[in-house]
Amino acid sequence: QKEVEQNSGPLSVPEGAIASLNCTYSDRGSQSFFWYRQYSGKSPELIMFIYSNGDKEDGRFTAQLNKASQYVSLLIRDSQPSDSATYLCALPGDSNYQLIWGAGTKLIIKP
Amino acid sequence: EAGVAQSPRYKIIEKRQSVAFWCNPISGHATLYWYQQILGQGPKLLIQFQNNGVVDDSQLPKDRFSAERLKGVDSTLKIQPAKLEDSAVYLCASSGVVGYTFGSGTRLTVV
Numbered sequence: 001q002k003e004v005e006q007n008s009g010p011l012s013v014p015e016g017a018i019a020s021l022n023c024t025y026s027d028r029g030s031q032s033f034f035w036y037r038q039y040s041g042k043s044p045e046l047i048m049f050i051y052s053n054g055d056k057e058d059g060r061f062t063a064q065l066n067k068a069s070q071y072v073s074l075l076i077r078d079s080q081p082s083d084s085a086t087y088l089c090a091l092p093g094d095s096n097y098q099l100i101w102g103a104g105t106k107l108i109i110k111p
Numbered sequence: 112e113a114g115v116a117q118s119p120r121y122k123i124i125e126k127r128q129s130v131a132f133w134c135n136p137i138s139g140h141a142t143l144y145w146y147q148q149i150l151g152q153g154p155k156l157l158i159q160f161q162n163n164g165v166v167d168d169s170q171l172p173k174d175r176f177s178a179e180r181l182k183g184v185d186s187t188l189k190i191q192p193a194k195l196e197d198s199a200v201y202l203c204a205s206s207g208v209v210g211y212t213f214g215s216g217t218r219l220t221v222v
Contacts, residue, residue, distance in 0.1 A: 008151070034210050043202055043213035044154070088153055095167050097142045097206045101153035 002027040006089055006102035015111050019076040023089030023102055026070070033072045034099065035063060036088040044088055048074060079109045113137065117203050117214035125222055129191035132217045135184065136205030142166075144211070145178055145188045146202040154202055160186060193221045 003026040013019040023033070032051035036044035050056045050063040050072065064073040076083055086104040093100045116135040124130050136143045141162050146154035157176065159166040163183040171178070175194070180186040190197055198221045204211040 036210075041218075043216050044211075045213070046210040049209050090153075095159070097161075098156065098159060098167065099211065101155075103151070103153045 002030065002091065002093055002100045004089055004091060004100050004102040006087075006105045008103055009106040010108050011105055012108045012110055013079050015079055015081060015109055017079055019079045019083065019107055019109070021074040021076075021087050021089075021105050021107065022071055023073070024071045025089075025091055027091075028067075028070060030070075030091045032092060033063070033065060034090040035061075035072075035074045036090060038086045038088060038104065040085070076107075081109045081111050083107060084109045115203055115205055115212050115214035117217055119217055120215060121218050121220075123220045123222060124193055126195055127192040129189065130193055130219065131187055131189045132201050132203075132219075134186045134188070134203030134214055136186075136203070137207065137212055140205035140207060140212075141183070142206045143180060143186050144202075144204045144206070145186070146204065148200045148202055148216075150199075157188070157201075190219075193219075195221050197221050 005024045035048040037047045038044040048063040050065050053067050056063045060077045062075040086106045088104040089102040090099040118133050143160045145157040148154045157171045158168040158178045160180045163180050178188045200216045200218050202216045203214040
């Protein structure tokens with residue numbers, strides 16, 4: 001059974017620094033990965049999708065995928081207080097269009 | 112495009128009462144999901160519909176939870192009777208080309 005693990009945190013990072021969030025997964029055959037951001041009291045929103053080894057950059061966000069070590073990371077450069085949220089990692093499950101979710105890492109950016 | 116619509120936003124009920132949630136997915140999205148998210152945890156899939164058929168309801172507590180999507184568009188999720196442990200946010204999502212789009216969720220408190 002596919003599993004996704006994340007450190008629940010909270011991860012506290014000073015404003016302007018790089019926040020690094022990690023996610024490990026159990027199924028070596030997993031091909032694609034999603035990062036969602038969830039503000040307190042809000043629904044998850046998709047911020048990054050990565051399906052190939054290496055880095056994918058989108059503004060201040062960089063997703064890094066290492067299939068050999070079975071982890072995917074999300075880096076947030078120049079962290080802002082508005083980045084304070086829970087970040088959820090997810091990957092496709094065995095059934096069509098299903099996602100397997102991690103528990104999320106709570107990120108706190110301190111001004 | 113319009114997002115995933117959910118109602119109500121909040122609901123407080125006493126244990127053993129019944130409650131119903133409504134969801135209207137993004138137009139054209141054939142796949143609809145109901146998730147339960149307990150505070151501090153990742154979303155847990157309750158049921159997945161493809162058009163008006165059930166794809167996966169393996170984690171739905173069928174003795175008290177039911178869901179339907181009669182015309183392949185909007186959907187309702189019902190709990191009867193509710194228990195204290197059902198207190199959670201109930202998220203509806205529909206899937207597009209990449210990832211999911213979530214509705215705003217219904218926060219249920221059972222007292």
